[in-house]
Amino acid sequence: MRTSLFEVDRRMHLHPMAIPARVAEEGPSIIARAEGATLFTATGERIIDLSAGLSNVNIGYANAQVCDAAHAAMKALSFCHTLHGRSHPQIIELIDKLSAIMPASFRCFAFGVSGSDAIELAVKMALWHWRILGKPAKRKIISRRKSYHGNTIFASSLTGIPVYREMFGLTFDDHVVEADSTDWYNEGRPLSRAEFAQRLVDRLDALIMREGAENIAAFLGDPIQTGGLVQLPPDDYWPEVERLCRQHDILLIGDEVISGFGKTGRMFGFESFDFAPDLVVMAKGLSSGYFPISAVAIGDRVAAVAQKENSLFAHVLTNCGHPVGAAVALANIDVIEKHGLVARVADELEPLLRLKLAMLGRNPAIGEVRCCGVLGAIEFDLGRIDPAFGPSASEAVRDRFSQVALDMGVYLRAGTICLPMTITREELDEAFDILGNALDVAVTEAITNGARRG
Ligand SMILES: Cc1ncc(COP(=O)(O)O)c(C=O)c1O
Numbered sequence: 342m343r344t345s346l347f348e349v350d351r352r353m354h355l356h357p358m359a360i361p362a363r364v365a366e367e368g369p370s371i372i373a374r375a376e377g378a379t380l381f382t383a384t385g386e387r388i389i390d391l392s393a394g395l396s397n398v399n400i401g402y403a404n405a406q407v408c409d410a411a412h413a414a415m416k417a418l419s420f421c422h423t424l425h426g427r428s429h430p431q432i433i434e435l436i437d438k439l440s441a442i443m444p445a446s447f448r449c450f451a452f453g454v455s456g457s458d459a460i461e462l463a464v465k466m467a468l469w470h471w472r473i474l475g476k477p478a479k480r481k482i483i484s485r486r487k488s489y490h491g492n493t494i495f496a497s498s499l500t501g502i503p504v505y506r507e508m509f510g511l512t513f514d515d516h517v518v519e520a521d522s523t524d525w526y527n528e529g530r531p532l533s534r535a536e537f538a539q540r541l542v543d544r545l546d547a548l549i550m551r552e553g554a555e556n557i558a559a560f561l562g563d564p565i566q567t568g569g570l571v572q573l574p575p576d577d578y579w580p581e582v583e584r585l586c587r588q589h590d591i592l593l594i595g596d597e598v599i600s601g602f603g604k605t606g607r608m609f610g611f612e613s614f615d616f617a618p619d620l621v622v623m624a625k626g627l628s629s630g631y632f633p634i635s636a637v638a639i640g641d642r643v644a645a646v647a648q649k650e651n652s653l654f655a656h657v658l659t660n661c662g663h664p665v666g667a668a669v670a671l672a673n674i675d676v677i678e679k680h681g682l683v684a685r686v687a688d689e690l691e692p693l694l695r696l697k698l699a700m701l702g703r704n705p706a707i708g709e710v711r712c713c714g715v716l717g718a719i720e721f722d723l724g725r726i727d728p729a730f731g732p733s734a735s736e737a738v739r740d741r742f743s744q745v746a747l748d749m750g751v752y753l754r755a756g757t758i759c760l761p762m763t764i765t766r767e768e769l770d771e772a773f774d775i776l777g778n779a780l781d782v783a784v785t786e787a788i789t790n791g792a793r794r795g
Contacts, residue, residue: 346371346383375402378764380752389772391753393715393761396567396599397625400676401763407631407672414668423452423662431667438674439638442608447621449644451637452662456598456624457491459635460499460561463620465656467559467592470643473650479558480516483548483591487522489568490561490596499561502568518552520545520560523572526709526720538575546585554589559620563596564610571718571757573711579616592619592643598635602626603677603762605714606687613713619643629673634666682762686714690760690769697773698758706738706784717758723787730787738787746779 351368355361371383378401380388393399400407414431421429436450451466453459464482471479484490486501497505498513501522506512521541522528529537549557560582566572586593595618600610604626607613611621619642624635639647647654660666677683694717698710701719708722721739723730739756746753751772760769 377401377403378761378768387750388747389751389764389768389775391751391758391760391772391776393759394630395625396604396716396759397630399602399604399626399762400629400673400680400682401761404629404631404673404676406676407629407669410668410672411631411665414665418664421662421664422659424657428662429664429667431664431671432662435667435671438671439636442674443621443638444617446617446641447638448641449639449648451639451656452667453624453635453637454633454658454660454663454666455491455635456596456622457493457496458658459598459622459624459637460491460496460594460596461493462656463594463622463637464495464499464559464561466620466637466639466643466647467594469654470592470646471558473646476555478556481518481552481557482516483518483520483545483552483557483560485520485522485562485566487524487568487572488561488563488566488596490563491598500568518548518557520548523566523574523578524569525572525575534575535577538578538581541575541578542581542585545582549585549589549591554591557589557591559592559594560586561594561596563598564600564605564614564616565713565716567599567716567757570720570755571711571713571716573713574614579611579614583616594618594620594622596622598622598624599626599716599759602629602674603683603686603714604716604759606683606691608683627673628666628670629676631673632663632666632669633660634663634670636670677762680763686762690715690762690764693766693769694758694760697769701773701776701780704780704784706735706780706787712758715758715760715762717760719756719758721756726788734787738783741786742779742783745782746776749775749779751775751779 347368351365356364372380373383374381378390380390418429423432439450440448451462453462468480482499484499484501488501490496490499492505494511495513498517501519521544525534525537583593595611597609601623605613611618619640621638627636628634691714694712698712698717701707702710705726706721706723707719708725709720711718721735723735723738743753743755
């Protein structure tokens with residue numbers, strides 16, 4: 342049976358973010374079940390998940406309360422659309438809960454099914470806002486190099502990572518304006534972090550002048566840039582971005598798809614970095630991956646215009662506002678609150694992660710380690726050992742490190758970590774012991790076996 346599942350997948354499944362010919366040759370890796378912070382493969386191996394799925398499984402796998410809530414909602418109301426003013430108790434209760442955990446300026450919500458469509462919905466809201474106000478020329482969106490905002494066609498254009506557009510060769514260059522990334526390690530040094538922040542702000546100001554504020558609808562950013570490696574913003578960066586947006590009458594869209602629901606040690610990343618977005622996009626941790634659901638929280642300024650509008654809000658996805666998704670999200674937030682998971686991230690997990698990353702960071706192949714809440718990054722820099730090693734050698738050893746770690750029973754993606762907020766102390770200790778060993782193996786191999794230089 343197992344062999345046949347393997348074969349069916351190998352022959353007929355086009356996997357996302359995979360090289361098809363390679364999967365066809367090697368076959369898939371099948372995960373059969375998961376519990377807490379641990380995955381179990383079809384052949385019974387145990388893997389500690391230091392990626393929390395795709396940075397979405399905030400409360401860990403197989404939480405009984407969430408599973409029961411999904412079951413009950415499915416039995417009560419397996420589907421109900423929310424068009425033309427129709428509603429249902431599950432979505433109303435979720436709205437009530439979201440408004441309670443957000444600042445008082447957010448009292449209007451719209452729903453989607455993924456982070457990507459919610460990003461596009463937030464952009465639509467911004468464009469619609471300016472059209473209603475008689476400023477249709479405000480149609481450009483500023484997003485940042487190296488930021489990931491999703492994979493639908495427009496969200497791919499908002500994503501500042503070219504590989505996501507290259508395969509289909511269609512861009513929205515007239516509408517998307519690229520600002521700088523907050524990647525200090527690779528783009529800021531030798532400036533201090535404070536000098537780097539000043540440069541980012543000065544260049545953003547210049548960019549707004551160049552494009553013309555009268556043409557710019559919104560600035561889109563995730564509080565911590567998580568495309569590629571977790572990039573922490575320098576102090577004062579976000580308050581300054583907000584100041585520029587206010588000064589130039591540009592809406593600020595906060596992409597909380599990753600940072601939302603506790604991962605930074607606050608419920609939302611904008612609270613950790615001290616800024617006030619006009620629109621907040623949430624997905625992933627909203628349901629911890631138990632059901633596909635996303636939302637846009639619409640701040641007073643935009644809501645005041647939208648909710649008085651007398652023309653059609655012509656936006657819909659069949660499954661937006663799905664009752665099961667809403668019930669799951671509600672139970673998920675209840676679990677986060679009941680178990681004090683946000684405080685646990687701030688008081689327990691972040692200090693532990695910081696310490697453990699610092700220990701890995703003693704390896705000379707590591708240029709920098711960073712973390713905020715449960716999000717962490719390991720910046721490989723083989724050039725510190727021998728300047729003949731270029732960036733591609735560092736990338737290769739980073740990938741090898743992830744592979745060796747996986748073979749030893751720990752999953753992480755490309756040098757980034759996202760702990761499930763429920764991971765136990767024992768699991769964390771075990772996982773980092775393994776990471777230490779995997780690092781030694783990968784770096785020793787790279788040096789002794791002649792890593793690619795370049
Ligand atoms: C910051 C950010 N925004 C948006 C998205 C898109 O979310 P989804 O994959 O649910 O469409 C992602 C997905 O990884 C993300 O990390």
